[in-house]
Amino acid sequence: MSRFATVGTPHPQGVQLAPALLERVAARVREATGDDVAEAVVRFLDNTARTTVRKRAENDTFVMTGDIPAMWLRDSCAQLSPLLRLVGEDETLGDLIGGLLATHWRMILIDPYANAFNEEPNGKRWDDDEPAQGPWVWERKFEIDSLAYPLDLAARLLAAGNTSWITADTLPALTLILDVLETETEHEQRSDYYFRRADCPAQDTLVREGRGRLTTPCGLVWQGFRPSDDACSLGFNIPGNLFMASALRAVPALAEACERAGFSEELEERGEVRRLPLADRAETLREGILKGVEAHGIKREGGVSRLWYEVDGAGESLFMDDANVPSLLSLPYLGVIDARDPLYLATRAAVLSDENPFYYEGSALAGVGSPHTPEGYVWPIAKSIEGLTSTDESEKRAILELLLATTGGTGYMHEGVDCNDPANFTREWFSWSNAMFCELALDVAGIERPALIREPLL
Numbered sequence: 001m002s003r004f005a006t007v008g009t010p011h012p013q014g015v016q017l018a019p020a021l022l023e024r025v026a027a028r029v030r031e032a033t034g035d036d037v038a039e040a041v042v043r044f045l046d047n048t049a050r051t052t053v054r055k056r057a058e059n060d061t062f063v064m065t066g067d068i069p070a071m072w073l074r075d076s077c078a079q080l081s082p083l084l085r086l087v088g089e090d091e092t093l094g095d096l097i098g099g100l101l102a103t104h105w106r107m108i109l110i111d112p113y114a115n116a117f118n119e120e121p122n123g124k125r126w127d128d129d130e131p132a133q134g135p136w137v138w139e140r141k142f143e144i145d146s147l148a149y150p151l152d153l154a155a156r157l158l159a160a161g162n163t164s165w166i167t168a169d170t171l172p173a174l175t176l177i178l179d180v181l182e183t184e185t186e187h188e189q190r191s192d193y194y195f196r197r198a199d200c201p202a203q204d205t206l207v208r209e210g211r212g213r214l215t216t217p218c219g220l221v222w223q224g225f226r227p228s229d230d231a232c233s234l235g236f237n238i239p240g241n242l243f244m245a246s247a248l249r250a251v252p253a254l255a256e257a258c259e260r261a262g263f264s265e266e267l268e269e270r271g272e273v274r275r276l277p278l279a280d281r282a283e284t285l286r287e288g289i290l291k292g293v294e295a296h297g298i299k300r301e302g303g304v305s306r307l308w309y310e311v312d313g314a315g316e317s318l319f320m321d322d323a324n325v326p327s328l329l330s331l332p333y334l335g336v337i338d339a340r341d342p343l344y345l346a347t348r349a350a351v352l353s354d355e356n357p358f359y360y361e362g363s364a365l366a367g368v369g370s371p372h373t374p375e376g377y378v379w380p381i382a383k384s385i386e387g388l389t390s391t392d393e394s395e396k397r398a399i400l401e402l403l404l405a406t407t408g409g410t411g412y413m414h415e416g417v418d419c420n421d422p423a424n425f426t427r428e429w430f431s432w433s434n435a436m437f438c439e440l441a442l443d444v445a446g447i448e449r450p451a452l453i454r455e456p457l458l
Helices: 019-033 035-051 073-079 091-110 145-159 170-184 238-248 251-260 278-296 342-351 380-388 393-405 431-444
Strands: 053-057 060-063 137-139 298-301 304-307 359-361 366-368 416-418
Touching: 019 035, 019 431, 035 053, 035 393, 035 431, 053 091, 060 073, 060 091, 073 091, 073 145, 073 431, 091 145, 091 170, 145 170, 145 238, 145 251, 170 251, 170 278, 238 278, 251 278, 278 298, 304 342, 366 380, 380 393, 380 431, 393 431
Parallel strands: none
Antiparallel strands: 053 060, 298 304, 359 366
């Protein structure tokens, strides 16, 4: 029995992970990191499965974020990411993850601009926004990482030999994703998307009547909101674009797998132009993003280059980093760049310093926070990412120990933690944060994450 109280309530449709699997995982982690980390990993995996995952039917998995009864496309992929490492030991986990992606494809076809969805078409929502959400949509903040995460997860599941993510909705959803990305490379000229919320903090709505800051097309994909769900300052988020560019490399293999499963692309005629295959469209988008990053996303000064966080395509740029992933700090974890690359090392050094306005140091811990939470609050997600992108094994282990020592006595990871007093925190029940701790612990234990493409993007 754990000495910590369970967060959340087990659900009738929750998932019970096999005790033998958890025992094997605990043994591997214990050998690498010790008893406390192993016990936490088992507790976190079990808690996520029983309280946030709903296995409703074949090809139908719903994952709520924890203390909010909605499924974020981004969060839910991250919440199940530790299980992806265990698919080789328990094939039912692959089908569980495939069921999540099948649900994602259905949700994307309902509204590709939404970031979070309801379990049923019950009309529940975070707020009354403009334009009004459909009954399935919890929130309609457009974030390109919401579309990159399912692509990346499908590619990793395919690398693990599982194709349960392929349904009749997969190719239409992939097609719609590319439609949206192509449109949002020319947001001003082609997009109808806008988002307005009344009586809220400035970061919860978009300026210019919901259109966001004016941007200039440059190959990058516009997004209204960051992975934190806070509004972008300049429109082109660099880590989000780089993650998408990396994920787009998998589209040819995903389309080919669908073809082998008996689903073919519909290349309809548009006037005199025949629509290009998904693989060609994805490559064009990827090349455009990389050209945009090269032209606008890199700060070159004094012989040192590092990445910006956001740009507008017309010369304005912003350096910061946010704890939410994709972030600049997370790029090696996302397959974008090697952790030893000089561009990343320079960027990392700036992120983990006072050059980043959301880097905090206190008596209990130091790390990246977010404008989404109070000043001085470090996010455990960011500390886990700091470990996952470190090349120093002793640093990885030290971060695991630090995280367990700063839970405020709850034994669970939180959203943000006061860097001087871990008894102060936001969100007692935040499954994504628990999952990222598991990711780091499994990484230290040598339990690898499957990857369809292992070469870095940059």
